[in-house]
Amino acid sequence: MTRKDRRSERKPGGKPWLGWLADAALVLYFVFALFPIAWMVILSLKPANQLFSTYFSFTPTLDSYRTVLGDSEGIPFVRFFVNSLVVSLGAVALSLVVGLPAAYASARWRFKGSENLMFTLLSFRFAPELTVIIPLFVLYQKLGLFDTYVGMVWVLQLVTLPLIVWIMRSYFADLTPELEQAALLDGYTRKQAFFKVALPLVKPGIAAVSLLAFIFAWNNFVFPLILTSSQAQTVTVGALSFLGGDRPKYNLTAAAALVSVVPPLLLALTIQRYLVRGLSFGAVKS
Amino acid sequence: MTSLTETDHGAASREEGARQVRAVPRWRRGLRPYLLIVPALLLTGGILYPFGLGLYYTLFDFSASKPQPDMVGFENYRTVFTQEAFWNSAWVTVLYAVGAAAVETVLGVAVALLLHRSSLIGRVLEKILILPLMIAPVIAAIIWKLMLQPSVGVINHLLKPFGLGGVQWTDTPTGALLSSIAVDVWVYTPFVAILALAGLRSLPTSPFEAAAVDGAGWWYTFRRLTLPMLWPYVLVAVIFRFMDSLKVFDIIYALTEGGPGDSTVVLQIRAYLEAIRFQRYSFGISYTIVLWAVVYLAAMVLVRYLGRLQNRAAEVSK
Numbered sequence: 050m051t052r053k054d055r056r057s058e059r060k061p062g063g064k065p066w067l068g069w070l071a072d073a074a075l076v077l078y079f080v081f082a083l084f085p086i087a088w089m090v091i092l093s094l095k096p097a098n099q100l101f102s103t104y105f106s107f108t109p110t111l112d113s114y115r116t117v118l119g120d121s122e123g124i125p126f127v128r129f130f131v132n133s134l135v136v137s138l139g140a141v142a143l144s145l146v147v148g149l150p151a152a153y154a155s156a157r158w159r160f161k162g163s164e165n166l167m168f169t170l171l172s173f174r175f176a177p178e179l180t181v182i183i184p185l186f187v188l189y190q191k192l193g194l195f196d197t198y199v200g201m202v203w204v205l206q207l208v209t210l211p212l213i214v215w216i217m218r219s220y221f222a223d224l225t226p227e228l229e230q231a232a233l234l235d236g237y238t239r240k241q242a243f244f245k246v247a248l249p250l251v252k253p254g255i256a257a258v259s260l261l262a263f264i265f266a267w268n269n270f271v272f273p274l275i276l277t278s279s280q281a282q283t284v285t286v287g288a289l290s291f292l293g294g295d296r297p298k299y300n301l302t303a304a305a306a307l308v309s310v311v312p313p314l315l316l317a318l319t320i321q322r323y324l325v326r327g328l329s330f331g332a333v334k335s
Numbered sequence: 336m337t338s339l340t341e342t343d344h345g346a347a348s349r350e351e352g353a354r355q356v357r358a359v360p361r362w363r364r365g366l367r368p369y370l371l372i373v374p375a376l377l378l379t380g381g382i383l384y385p386f387g388l389g390l391y392y393t394l395f396d397f398s399a400s401k402p403q404p405d406m407v408g409f410e411n412y413r414t415v416f417t418q419e420a421f422w423n424s425a426w427v428t429v430l431y432a433v434g435a436a437a438v439e440t441v442l443g444v445a446v447a448l449l450l451h452r453s454s455l456i457g458r459v460l461e462k463i464l465i466l467p468l469m470i471a472p473v474i475a476a477i478i479w480k481l482m483l484q485p486s487v488g489v490i491n492h493l494l495k496p497f498g499l500g501g502v503q504w505t506d507t508p509t510g511a512l513l514s515s516i517a518v519d520v521w522v523y524t525p526f527v528a529i530l531a532l533a534g535l536r537s538l539p540t541s542p543f544e545a546a547a548v549d550g551a552g553w554w555y556t557f558r559r560l561t562l563p564m565l566w567p568y569v570l571v572a573v574i575f576r577f578m579d580s581l582k583v584f585d586i587i588y589a590l591t592e593g594g595p596g597d598s599t600v601v602l603q604i605r606a607y608l609e610a611i612r613f614q615r616y617s618f619g620i621s622y623t624i625v626l627w628a629v630v631y632l633a634a635m636v637l638v639r640y641l642g643r644l645q646n647r648a649a650e651v652s653k
Contacts, residue, residue, distance in 0.1 A: 072456045075449045078442070079460050082467050085478045085521065088489055092481065101487045143378070151375035154368035166372060168635075170379060175634040177582040179603050180623040181382055183610045184389035206378055214375060239367070268471035270585040271603075275611060285471050289589060292477065299481055306477050310470045317469040324465060325533045328526060332571045333533050 092303035100299050113304035122291070122298070126305060129287035133309075135198055136273075136283065137266035140205035141213075141259050148213035149255070153243060155214070156221035167218070171330070174211045178271045181207065186275055196277045204272050209262040212327070216261075219331035220254035221247065257323030264313040284309035392617045393624060399614030411621040420597065420605065421622070428601040428626075430512065431587075432580035435519040440573050442520065443527025444565075448557075450528070451535045461532075468525040472518070476589035479518045480505070508598030511591045515599055518586050523579075527572040534568025535561075567647075574637045581630055602626045 092100075094109040117126050154160075155167050185204060186195070194200035224247060232242040248255075273283040288309050291302040317324070325333055393411050395404035415421050450457045450464070467475065482489050483504040491500055505511045538561075546556050584603040587593060593600035593608065600608070602622060610619020 068452070068454060071449050071452055072454055075446070075454075075457060075460060078446055078449075079463070082521070082525070083463070085475075085482060086466065086470075088482060089478055104489060104492055147374035147378050150371035154371035158368040160365070160368045163368070166376070170375070172631060172634050173379070173382065175578050175582075175630050175637075176386075177603055177606075177623050177626045177630060178584065179606045179610070180389060180620070180627045181385045183606075183616060183620050183623065184385040184392060186611075187392075187616065188385055188388065203381060207382055210375065210378060264469060268469075268474075270471060270473040270588075274588075275607075285473050285585075288474055288477060292480070299487075302477060302481060306474045310474055313469040313471070314466060317465050318462075321462070321465065325529055328468075329530055329571055329575070333530050333568055 089303045089307050092300055093307055095300050097298075097300055113300040114308070117291075117301055117304045117308060122301065124287060124290050126284070126287055126308070129282050129284045130308065132198075132201075132277075132281055133267055133283040133285075134312075136201040136205060136281065137263050139198065139202035140209045140266045141262045143202060144206055144209040144213045144262060145255070145259060148210050149217060149248070152214045152217035153221050153247065156218045157226065167214070170211050170214050173207050174215075174330070176207070178207070179275075182272065182275050189276060196280045196282075198281055200276055201273065201281050201283075204276060205266045205269065207272075208265045208269055212262050212265060212330070213258050215330045216258045216327055217251065217254060219326065220251040220258075224250055254323070257320045258327055260316045260320045261324070261327040264316055267313055389620045390624060393621045395617050397617040399616075404617070411618050412625070414618065415621050415625060420600075421625075423597055424600050424602050424605045424622075427512070427597075427599060428581060428583075431516060431519075431583060431599075431601055432577055434512075434516045435523070435580045435583075436573055436577040438516065438520050439524050439527050439576055440569065443524045443572065444531050444569060446524065446528040447531035447535055448561075450532055464525050464528060466525075467522050468529075470522065471585070472522050473585040473589045475522045476515075476518050476586045479514070479521070480590055483514055505591050506595055508595060511595060511599045515583075515587050515590050518590060519580060519583065522586075523576055527569070527576065530572040531565060531569050534565050537568075538564050570640070574633070574640070578630055578633045578637065581633070582626060 091105075091107075093113045094111070095107045096110045096112060099107045116122060117124075120127065151170075155163050182204070185200075189195040189200050194203070228250070229242040229246050232246045233239070237245065267283075268285065269283075270285040273281070273286045277283070277286070284305075288302070288305040291298055291305050320327075394406055394408060396407045396410070397404040446464075450461050470478075483491075485491060485501055485503050485506065488504075490504070491502055494500060494502065503510060504514050542560055542564075543556065546560055551559075582603055583601055584607070587599050587601055587604050588607070591599045593604045603626065606619045606622035606626070608619075609615050609622060613619075
């Protein structure tokens with residue numbers, strides 16, 4: 050809000066140029082928000098010899114993508130991409146299996162210590178990652194979990210499990226308990242009532258929170274940075290390696306960065322409606 | 336439930352069913368929630384164990400040069416707190432967190448207010464608001480690093496016509512800190528904007544209509560109605576952002592690696608340098624434990640606040 054805005058919007062509806070001013074401010078923000086992404090597209094399409102010569106005119110080429118996806122710089126980027134897929138999916142699947150019952154229990158029953166347990170789970174969301182990574186680094190070396198899928202899936206729970214438990218808890222809490230009670234009256238067991246009544250009703254929530262958890266796991270950087278070296282390394286660490294060396298390869302870095310953001314961006318656009326609840330851990334219901 | 340008789344029947348069988356539910360022994364019903372929560376706790380325990388191990392390590396002088404460590408008690412923590420480097424890092428961390436959270440709040444609320452006007456442009460742009468938020472912060476830092484290169488980056492190229500061609504963005508202490516805050520702002524402003532927008536849309540409309548009837552001006556309405564009613568939503572975003580920025584790592588690691596000098600060495604970067612780069616494991620962990628304690632206290636305040644907020648919301652809707 051500029052000073053001009055405040056002074057003149059006193060009489061709403063009166064001056065159409067105020068609306069234009071607001072639109073202009075909005076467009077300005079979105080230029081700031083979108084220009085870096087657009088610039089990466091441009092940079093990734095530039096041939097290596099025109100990288101710094103003229104900025105906005107060049108002959109587009111897909112060479113950068115070919116190099117990045119073809120492993121020709123000694124950086125197995127496709128492998129990193131597959132690794133990211135495997136460990137993120139693994140973490141989400143495991144978190145769902147243990148997280149859904151926990152979320153259901155904490156939404157349906159007020160039991161001794163329930164709030165403390167839930168708070169403990171949530172507190173991992175705010176723990177500095179390095180607090181557990183450094184001991185894990187030592188531990189993983191001993192156990193042979195360093196640079197493995199299992200090791201990565203285990204540690205990525207720190208990202209995915211609290212998210213899934215807290216969001217699903219608020220979805221379950223929104224279901225009226227009478228639905229399951231009615232099912233119990235119809236002769237269902239507790240287990241059946243959970244699987245056949247409660248679970249299907251929160252399916253949209255499960256889908257949204259799984260995608261969001263996947264994005265968070267995919268975007269994580271510090272866990273793979275320290276707990277992997279080559280076999281289980283992920284795209285976030287892999288993209289950084291194009292900046293190394295004597296001459297940083299700008300076009301390759303740009304291409305790698307873009308390839309690595311495609312999955313989260315696509316998923317985000319599909320679950321946009323559910324994002325608010327997910328991002329705020331259910332604190333703001335959309 | 337169409338006829339009265341059916342309803343009556345339903346009520347009768349409901350009572351019967353309730354008796355059946357009660358037939359399960361009390362102790363077993365009491366146990367059920369714990370059983371459901373145990374798997375999650377076990378998995379969490381898999382993380383708590385290394386945390387406890389880390390805490391234990393900090394009582395030793397465990398490092399690569401000393402594989403057979405001696406018990407040193409709280410010596411590591413004493414060293415942390417008497418070290419100038421720690422206080423420098425703490426200061427840089429606070430500057431970063433306060434700076435990023437403040438800019439994101441003001442900018443995010445402004446963007447939300449502009450989008451809430453719901454012009455055609457606003458409706459189109461709203462769809463793409465989340466894009467930067469979904470990009471991994473480390474990738475965002477890489478993107479900005481390319482753009483901020485002093486001699487070949489696009490930002491200085493665009494600034495050239497204004498006589499500002501050679502700004503050393505990440506090579507001066509102030510510039511490096513401001514640049515990393517800028518990356519944080521780029522990534523996370525949409526987060527504040529989305530929460531603020533959700534808040535704006537859930538506000539009751541009647542007070543605004545009343546204000547309009549009374550001929551209240553835009554600024555008056557904003558200051559006396561919008562802001563106070565919106566504040567609980569915005570505060571959630573602010574606290575989230577502040578706590579996350581306190582433990583920033585990826586943005587700084589990719590953009591400046593803590594430099595130049597010590598100008599952007601936030602606490603997690605310092606812990607990384609000590610523990611991984613210099614292999615002083617237990618000393619590095621002490622740093623993260625101190626940071627963890629601070630963030631944990633902040634998290635407690637947040638959850639208390641959320642509880643109050645939800646209770647208040649529940650009361651209002653009654």
